[in-house]
Amino acid sequence: MNFTVDTAAESYAEVKGAGRLNMVSAAKLREVVSDVVAGGSNHVVINMAEMDFMDSSGLGALIGCLKIARQAGGDLRIANVQSQVKMVLELTNMNRVLTPYDNVEAAFADV
Amino acid sequence: MVHAHSRRRALIVEDNKDIRDLLVQIVTAQGFTAFEAETGAEGLELVQAGAMNLITLDLNLPDMDGIEVCRKVRELSDAYVLMITARVDEIDRLNGLETGADDYISKPFSPRELQARISALFRRPRSPEPEAASGAQEREHAAEVQRSLLPGAAVLLDGYEIGGGCRPARNVGGDFFDWNATEEGLQLTVADAMGKGMGAALIAATVRAVLRTSIKHTDLDTAFNAAGGILEKDLEQAGSFATVFHARLNADCGTMGYVDAGHGLAMHVHDGGLSRLSSGGPPVGAVPGAVWTSGSIVLAPGDAMVVVSDGLLDAFDSVEAAMAAVAAVVDAREKAQDASDAILELAHGEGITDDVTAVVVRRSPVVGGLAPGPDR
Numbered sequence: 001m002n003f004t005v006d007t008a009a010e011s012y013a014e015v016k017g018a019g020r021l022n023m024v025s026a027a028k029l030r031e032v033v034s035d036v037v038a039g040g041s042n043h044v045v046i047n048m049a050e051m052d053f054m055d056s057s058g059l060g061a062l063i064g065c066l067k068i069a070r071q072a073g074g075d076l077r078i079a080n081v082q083s084q085v086k087m088v089l090e091l092t093n094m095n096r097v098l099t100p101y102d103n104v105e106a107a108f109a110d111v
Numbered sequence: 112m113v114h115a116h117s118r119r120r121a122l123i124v125e126d127n128k129d130i131r132d133l134l135v136q137i138v139t140a141q142g143f144t145a146f147e148a149e150t151g152a153e154g155l156e157l158v159q160a161g162a163m164n165l166i167t168l169d170l171n172l173p174d175m176d177g178i179e180v181c182r183k184v185r186e187l188s189d190a191y192v193l194m195i196t197a198r199v200d201e202i203d204r205l206n207g208l209e210t211g212a213d214d215y216i217s218k219p220f221s222p223r224e225l226q227a228r229i230s231a232l233f234r235r236p237r238s239p240e241p242e243a244a245s246g247a248q249e250r251e252h253a254a255e256v257q258r259s260l261l262p263g264a265a266v267l268l269d270g271y272e273i274g275g276g277c278r279p280a281r282n283v284g285g286d287f288f289d290w291n292a293t294e295e296g297l298q299l300t301v302a303d304a305m306g307k308g309m310g311a312a313l314i315a316a317t318v319r320a321v322l323r324t325s326i327k328h329t330d331l332d333t334a335f336n337a338a339g340g341i342l343e344k345d346l347e348q349a350g351s352f353a354t355v356f357h358a359r360l361n362a363d364c365g366t367m368g369y370v371d372a373g374h375g376l377a378m379h380v381h382d383g384g385l386s387r388l389s390s391g392g393p394p395v396g397a398v399p400g401a402v403w404t405s406g407s408i409v410l411a412p413g414d415a416m417v418v419v420s421d422g423l424l425d426a427f428d429s430v431e432a433a434m435a436a437v438a439a440v441v442d443a444r445e446k447a448q449d450a451s452d453a454i455l456e457l458a459h460g461e462g463i464t465d466d467v468t469a470v471v472v473r474r475s476p477v478v479g480g481l482a483p484g485p486d487r
Contacts, residue, residue, distance in 0.1 A: 001156075019156060020156060020159065020160060022156075022159045023159065023186070023187065023306060023307070024152070024155050024156065024159060024183070025156075053160075055159075056285075056303070056305045056306060056354075056421075057305060057306045057307075059305070059352075059397075060305045060306065060350070060351060060352060063352065063397050063398075064350055067399075087429075087430060088421075090375070091373070091374075091375035091376065091421065091430065092354055092373035092374075092375060092393065092394055092397070093371075093373045093375065093390040093392060093393050093394075094373065094393055094394070094397060094398075096393070097393060097397075097398050
């Protein structure tokens with residue numbers, strides 16, 4: 001999976017990818033998000049519109065990215081979450097920490 | 112998520128279209144459903160996506176070294192890997208490497224030779240060949256150790272029966288279950304560590320050990336939160352987490368206290384059908400400073416508590432469908448071990464790539480108006 005970063009918005013950086021968030025792509029996502037945070041954007045939205053699958057390694061990456069953003073004084077949120085990903089978040093009770101937002105703009109509407 | 116393929120699946124990783132087409136033709140003629148990838152990255156995505164039985168791998172790919180791709184494949188799959196190289200002299204070098212490949216063939220190859228090689232691969236049982244011997248032996252040994260950590264015999268508990276099984280997708284895995292007798296009845300754990308393979312297995316073993324010793328706390332909430340606190344630090348350092356279901360049965364009254372830490376796949380099978388057990392918090396290691404709360408159910412005579420791992424979900428359209436199928440299987444079987452075996456069978460499709468675990472605790476039904484055991 002290749003990730004693209006969009007920093008056009010003022011209050012957050014958007015990270016977007018397409019495909020399966022698994023062991024292979026998880027490491028990449030961590031790298032991308034830590035680069036984004038290191039670059040000064042500590043509010044990150046992962047646009048998951050085109051990520052139709054996530055396994056435990058993928059969830060591990062989201063958790064890792066959340067820690068990176070929070071350690072930098074920011075936050076990481078997820079938007080456009082697809083059904084299988086939503087199921088994993090609900091099963092693991094992680095939807096309380098990684099709350100799915102309806103769209104990218106809504107994710108940091110409160111900031 | 113539905114995989115209902117009865118045909119064997121072959122993945123062709125090759126950037127040259129002509130050769131790829133030829134390979135597809137050959138494996139299709141041998142009864143495989145063929146999947147194609149032009150790059151190593153694409154190939155790995157497909158390996159992760161669906162259980163392959165055979166992978167042909169070009170050594171010279173545009174994006175990655177074929178050897179590296181092969182090593183990564185081995186972390187994900189047990190498929191037979193046939194490496195294809197343009198240079199005969201490469202084969203000597205490859206033989207000396209621990210790539211995890213099962214066989215090598217050099218271009219140009221004749222379709223007949225390739226067919227013969229593939230048939231030969233599938234004739235021999237899945238076993239480590241010399242080129243991967245030491246790594247494979249080590250994995251095999253690790254798998255033995257992991258198996259030895261599973262509860263050997265069922266806990267003998269009057270009025271109850273317990274059965275369980277674990278099928279790692281590869282040699283070693285992140286799934287495990289454990290149970291042991293306590294003064295009141297028994298203690299039970301089902302957990303799934305993030306990821307796959309050896310790293311996940313190491314985490315699983317740690318979780319098992321810490322939860323085993325948590326019995327020293329009489330209160331379940333205290334016990335689990337203390338264990339979770341200890342594990343959190345280890346898991347944090349490893350950048351990992353584990354979903355854990357942990358329960359304690361009081362055999363006299365049938366009360367099962369439990370903590371579901373992000374596992375989400377435990378249920379109470381009773382007269383009226385099934386009730387899923389509630390979540391008590393996030394997976395262990397996922398959220399710093401997490402607090403878990405316990406819940407409880409009462410097993411009436413004939414009732415069962417069933418815990419499965421998420422690998423089972425691969426065979427179903429939805430969590431609800433999977434849970435209903437599990438409950439039906441448990442309902443239809445008297446013995447807990449039979450029920451657990453039958454649950455693993457539900458996940459026997461070729462598309463299953465994850466570890467699958469099932470544990471069943473059943474309170475014996477009332478016979479002739481007397482519940483055996485609890486009133487002893």
